[in-house]
Amino acid sequence: MEETPNLTYVKNLAGDDLAFEKKFISIIKDEFPVEMATYLDHIKYDEPRAAAEIVHKLKHKFNILSMEQAYSFAVTYEERLQLGDMKMDLDFRKLLDTITSYLKTI
Amino acid sequence: MNCIIIDDEAAARAVVSQLCTKVPELDVIEAFDNAIDAIKFLNQQTIDVIFLDIHMPGFSGFDFVQTLKNPPKIVLITSDTNFAIEAYEYEAIVDYLVKPIGLERFEKSIQKIKNSTIRPVATNNGEAHESKEDLYINIDRRLIKLKLNDIQLIEAKGDYIEVKTDTETYRVHNTLKKIKEKLPEKTFLQIHRSYIINFTKIIDIEDNSVLIEKNVVPISRSNRPELMRRLNLL
Numbered sequence: 001m002e003e004t005p006n007l008t009y010v011k012n013l014a015g016d017d018l019a020f021e022k023k024f025i026s027i028i029k030d031e032f033p034v035e036m037a038t039y040l041d042h043i044k045y046d047e048p049r050a051a052a053e054i055v056h057k058l059k060h061k062f063n064i065l066s067m068e069q070a071y072s073f074a075v076t077y078e079e080r081l082q083l084g085d086m087k088m089d090l091d092f093r094k095l096l097d098t099i100t101s102y103l104k105t106i
Numbered sequence: 107m108n109c110i111i112i113d114d115e116a117a118a119r120a121v122v123s124q125l126c127t128k129v130p131e132l133d134v135i136e137a138f139d140n141a142i143d144a145i146k147f148l149n150q151q152t153i154d155v156i157f158l159d160i161h162m163p164g165f166s167g168f169d170f171v172q173t174l175k176n177p178p179k180i181v182l183i184t185s186d187t188n189f190a191i192e193a194y195e196y197e198a199i200v201d202y203l204v205k206p207i208g209l210e211r212f213e214k215s216i217q218k219i220k221n222s223t224i225r226p227v228a229t230n231n232g233e234a235h236e237s238k239e240d241l242y243i244n245i246d247r248r249l250i251k252l253k254l255n256d257i258q259l260i261e262a263k264g265d266y267i268e269v270k271t272d273t274e275t276y277r278v279h280n281t282l283k284k285i286k287e288k289l290p291e292k293t294f295l296q297i298h299r300s301y302i303i304n305f306t307k308i309i310d311i312e313d314n315s316v317l318i319e320k321n322v323v324p325i326s327r328s329n330r331p332e333l334m335r336r337l338n339l340l
Contacts, residue, residue, distance in 0.1 A: 009206055013124055020124050027116045057115055063206040
């Protein structure tokens with residue numbers, strides 16, 4: 001799954017309000033690592049349903065960063081986690097790593 | 107129009123807040139990361155519109171809507187379109203926005219708010235039994251008088267119910283449904299399929315349970331909103 005995060009949605013939302021854009025990026029930079037760490041903890045402790053809850057939140061970050069394929073993947077993964085199936089974890093982590101790298105560039 | 111935003115994600119709150127700035131008539135008064143704080147706020151202030159996330163930990167958007175006695179207009183915000191049908195069962199919910207929300211769709215939602223009218227939600231004040239102070243229970247062909255104020259809780263146990271008072275526990279061959287009809291709704295509240303509690307005897311509420319004297323009583327998900335609505339939260 002090759003998809004690059006971008007700020008198209010954020011820029012559309014901000015318009016010429018650069019202060020908002022800056023503030024919003026800061027919020028994502030703060031919120032994403034916390035949610036990611038929570039996700040990894042739930043996987044580590046074999047808590048798929050709790051992991052599903054946080055995947056639900058993380059998928060909104062995919063949305064915000066215009067990652068449509070990643071979002072669809074997360075929707076499916078969330079459903080599987082609700083059933084106790086964590087097999088998509090490795091691929092999901094790749095998406096998280098992609099965003100982590102991207103957030104360092106903005 | 108004064109509005110508040112309720113969403114447990116900071117990024118989501120920021121998105122809605124920014125969208126609101128594009129609509130001159132909207133004034134964001136407050137944004138909350140949980141429903142409980144919003145309920146406390148609404149006990150003090152009247153607002154016109156709530157932008158409400160459905161999927162929040164512990165207390166969902168629908169739980170929240172059910173706690174509101176006279177709800178303002180509500181716009182639900184979610185990523186899950188499966189909730190749409192349930193959403194429209196609530197009179198106060200005027201629209202349903204799916205994340206990520208674009209400005210054009212948001213503006214349509216505001217138009218829907220302006221065009222909508224909400225009928226007051228019918229409430230049951232439970233006046234029927236309020237003059238009664240006693241309850242007679244039948245045990246071994248004896249009618250025993252209980253003072254309603256002494257009853258702490260009633261628990262269903264198979265074909266029987268147990269009525270716990272301040273001094274004794276009585277086992278009665280009856281159903282929770284029947285005894286509920288005899289109790290004043292203002293004082294007694296069913297908080298679980300198997301439990302009715304005397305609202306005035308609550309000592310504390312923690313997560314999904316209520317402490318009544320020394321009894322820890324579970325709160326079911328479906329009964330929790332009504333319990334929260336009745337609390338005089340600070």
